[in-house]
Amino acid sequence: MFNFTESCQTMSFNFAKSFFESCQKYPNHPAIITKGKQLSYKELFFEVSKVYRFLVANKVQDSIIGIYAKTDLQNAIGLLAIAAYGSAYLPLNPKFAVKRNQYIVENSGLNCILVFEDVSHFGEKTLRMTDCIPERETMHLTPVVEQELAYVLYTSGSTGVPKGVPVSKENVEALFNFFLTNYNFSEKDRFIQTFDWTFDISVLAFFFPLMVGASISFLPKEGLKFLQILDILQKQEITAAFLVPSVAALSKKYLPEIVLPKLKYCFFAGEALSHDLMEIWQKSCPNCQIENHYGLTETAVYITRYVWHKTHSAKEAFNGIVPIGKLYPGTKMLILDKNNQSCKVGEIGELCLSGKQVVTQYINNDFTERFFNKNRNGERLVFFRTGDLVKLNDSNEMLYIGRNDEQIQLQGHRVELKEIAFYLQKITERLCTVIAKKDVNGNLFLVAFVEQNEQTEKDILSVLAENINQYMLPKKIVFVKKMPLNQNEKIDKAALKKLNV
């Protein structure tokens, strides 16, 4: 009934193209496992074609289509349909504050937002999906719109507003080629997708398995995430997982009771990876190759790789933290000091990146200071300033040292502390700052310091929650009579850090 081949042939690299190829090879193989049910490649294709046909019927001409969907399955189907249509997708997150989603829509100039149930936030821009039964001729899902971009994601921004990262099909193709070249995944593999669709690792965790005909398990909507992940890793015998180190850190106490013999690959990223923690993790998954990857939304997910090893990594770890390793092929880097001079081996500097995976601008050409041109061997390259401080060790492995600003990674999420402080200041009209502290188990949490006014902690948090994401909310607000200032008349964060909260 379906002619997947014709759908494939008309496309250059596209998420949907790879998916169609798998549909052709493995039509009855499970593609998605969610809420105890399986959806085969053929069944998933059918669902995708419904949304595709709906876009055709509505004569959508937008090169970027927003998607606001409450379930993983709706997102999965919608993203594949948008890709098949030829447009780029921009995911909006129902868990985000309404104002944040509205800002993203406005800033990106989105005019069409695909939704699957009634939503009032986006007015006339809303395109509410209705049942559309595909006819036979719509089985060839050829692109209607020509678009170089694959997707646009918004990340936390220090100026108080998120910034849009446009990632091209060429950027993603380079990333996927790395995984196709370096690993031998097949239709027998079982992956897990644990990330919000607004989080860049979801791109790899969702689209890559579909490329090789593997299955993907989604998490149930209810309950605590790290427990659900462990449950699925164990019960569904997952063979490959993209995870943030927090999952291992939160599970640490229980790891001696957990056995994951089927797990072949664990790709950690998003936070500092502790060597000691990996020794414990490896005992739970004895047949697993543990890898530490590094990347940013601006580098199309991951861009460096380090293969963890019990003995070698103990020597190579810096302050107990595993290196982020070497760059993927085809990427160029500079490590620059404060005077923009290249650092020598062992010297700490800012990592600047260029190459096929690296974006060369933000949406609306904002934050141009984060990009610069440099001639290298007669070639003019655009480099992106990551803001991450790194150094090379004697084996030329990169070590992550920290940030040169106030960005942190909170359970894998990229969080600009200044963005939270920006809103706090707006709400309280007092001096405010936000500090990341560690609990007894080494897990980061946020504490806000605010100069006392008549507002209570509850008042402030409820208004703050309307503007920033749940995971960015401080665990505690500490009121101070007068904010301590340093010699430069700036908030003395060192003094605040010493306070016992």
Add this chain to the structure above:
Amino acid sequence: MKQTIFEEVEQIFRTIFEDDSLKIRMDLTADEVAMWDSLTHLALISEIENHFGITISFIQLMAFKNVGDLIDCVEKNLLTKTN
């Protein structure tokens, strides 16, 4: 015994969530409490283990769907301990 456990667990919830007026129910779930995330959950379990002098296993932890399950587990572990 269950009522005593319930009251003591409620007090632990109030300490962890820093909310003296917090009332728990047997069918209360993590999804209903805004600040009940993975970190808070672990802090809660740890405090309950210390308070009652018990150890909650991974299998028991995975079986919790609501506060009622947690209280049943505490009761079961206390009975095992006294026997």
